[in-house]
Amino acid sequence: MGRVGFAAAAACAVAACAVAAALVGRRVRARRRWWRAVEVVGEFEEGCATPLGRLRQVVDALVVEMHAGLASDGGSKLKMLLTFIDTLPDGSEEGIYYALDLGGTNFRVLRVQLGGKGSMILSHKVESQPLPEELKSGTSEILFDYIASTLKNFVEREEDDSQQKTDERRALGFTFSFPVRQTSVSSGFLIKWTKGFSIEDAVGKDIARGLEEAMTTKGLNMRVAALFALTLRGERPLVNDTVGTLALGHYYDQDTVAAVIIGTGTNACYIERTDAIIKCQGLLTNSGGMGFEKMISGMYLGEVVRRVLQKMAQESDLFGDATQNLSVPFSLSTPIMAAMHEDDSPDLERVRQIMEQNFQMPHVPLKTRRLIIRVCDIVTRRAARLAAAGIVGILKKIGRDGSGRSRSKSQRTSVAIEGGLYTGYSNFRDYLNEAVVEILGEEVARNVILRVSEDGSGIGAALLAAAHSLDR
Ligand code: ADP
Ligand code: MG
Numbered sequence: 001m002g003r004v005g006f007a008a009a010a011a012c013a014v015a016a017c018a019v020a021a022a023l024v025g026r027r028v029r030a031r032r033r034w035w036r037a038v039e040v041v042g043e044f045e046e047g048c049a050t051p052l053g054r055l056r057q058v059v060d061a062l063v064v065e066m067h068a069g070l071a072s073d074g075g076s077k078l079k080m081l082l083t084f085i086d087t088l089p090d091g092s093e094e095g096i097y098y099a100l101d102l103g104g105t106n107f108r109v110l111r112v113q114l115g116g117k118g119s120m121i122l123s124h125k126v127e128s129q130p131l132p133e134e135l136k137s138g139t140s141e142i143l144f145d146y147i148a149s150t151l152k153n154f155v156e157r158e159e160d161d162s163q164q165k166t167d168e169r170r171a172l173g174f175t176f177s178f179p180v181r182q183t184s185v186s187s188g189f190l191i192k193w194t195k196g197f198s199i200e201d202a203v204g205k206d207i208a209r210g211l212e213e214a215m216t217t218k219g220l221n222m223r224v225a226a227l228f229a230l231t232l233r234g235e236r237p238l239v240n241d242t243v244g245t246l247a248l249g250h251y252y253d254q255d256t257v258a259a260v261i262i263g264t265g266t267n268a269c270y271i272e273r274t275d276a277i278i279k280c281q282g283l284l285t286n287s288g289g290m291g292f293e294k295m296i297s298g299m300y301l302g303e304v305v306r307r308v309l310q311k312m313a314q315e316s317d318l319f320g321d322a323t324q325n326l327s328v329p330f331s332l333s334t335p336i337m338a339a340m341h342e343d344d345s346p347d348l349e350r351v352r353q354i355m356e357q358n359f360q361m362p363h364v365p366l367k368t369r370r371l372i373i374r375v376c377d378i379v380t381r382r383a384a385r386l387a388a389a390g391i392v393g394i395l396k397k398i399g400r401d402g403s404g405r406s407r408s409k410s411q412r413t414s415v416a417i418e419g420g421l422y423t424g425y426s427n428f429r430d431y432l433n434e435a436v437v438e439i440l441g442e443e444v445a446r447n448v449i450l451r452v453s454e455d456g457s458g459i460g461a462a463l464l465a466a467a468h469s470l471d472r
Pocket of ligand 1: 102103104105106107262263264265297298299334335338339418419420421424425
């Protein structure tokens, strides 16, 4: 090789080395960024750990708070609201009943036909629709008008289709799943809105009356005789979704002592001895302090995952230029998060699709998709285990957790559970069920039945309307 040729070869070699060095440098940086993302997840996982010891602390803390909440209003971070339900349905109820169920996300109208002892629920119909977003922040008049119109249309359709004679009077139950100070079984004053609602004029007002007025207005229409009759018979129980779910549980299984909602929000109720309720009920004020609910409820889980992904992206550049697409609050809903978590395809195609559709990230690599699933798993597992501790807390409060001298080790205990997060998300359900056994121990857990009460909050309200009807 001549001089020139040698120099050219040397220059090529140098250039090749420079390219190789640049490539290696980039790979090292990329690897460092990747490991930073993994580290973020690891730190988050550590913070979310729920070992058995910690769950037991949650159980005990909850029992203490429940005692305090029963002793005085504002004495606890837990709102212990009384419901004045003294009759739970037992299967003997008969007739046709309607119910409304206003949860956090969906609005349902229901019709239930009860056959009495031995035949139980002959048929039930549920119409569910997402509550239009704008109704959550308008006025109470607009909200109740919408509810009454939807009910009116439903009743008219149902009574037209029905073989039954239409002038029969119907009783109505109303499930209103927000904190309410009840003064009787059929009246209650809104304490404050939760779950993203903000209809200011309704706070402090009697919710049952608001509905009543809207229904009366609709009743002026002569064609809605059936609806008008709804206002005429029996008490119209105003209940919380937990109480509705308890009622449905109790209808099927009289060992049901508690009910739990794990949907948009988280809440529970249980049957308490009257003599354990020391306080005279007054208005509870308790702003903030909902951390426990935020770690558990459907309204928040997807958002927690989004925030972790955003942090990973910011600290590691995991998602490149698309990082900003992760910055919109509540843009990852819990059902979408659950769909990623439950993607069992080998190449996690569903995760890829969701990241593309929701965050305009078409090329998320497989190993990143695996990391995303790990985040979903951490968030869901913590939520489900804390919810399980909450359930055991209630059982402990009423002496059904197998501790102490009570005979509760062998006493059959049923808990009714409702809410989209529990019924629709099997990983969540599995983690929760597993943790209840872990906390209670297998022997006690054998006698504790967790029963899914699908549509319990609504059907239960209809059952309570039946149980409270005058001519029962
Ligand atoms: P509401 O609170 O209106 O009564 P639901 O009990 O039906 O509503 O719960 C709806 C909530 O449950 C949704 O907002 C969502 O957070 C959660 N959810 C519903 N379906 C699923 C699912 N398949 N996976 C995970 N979460 C779900
Ligand atoms: Mg509900």
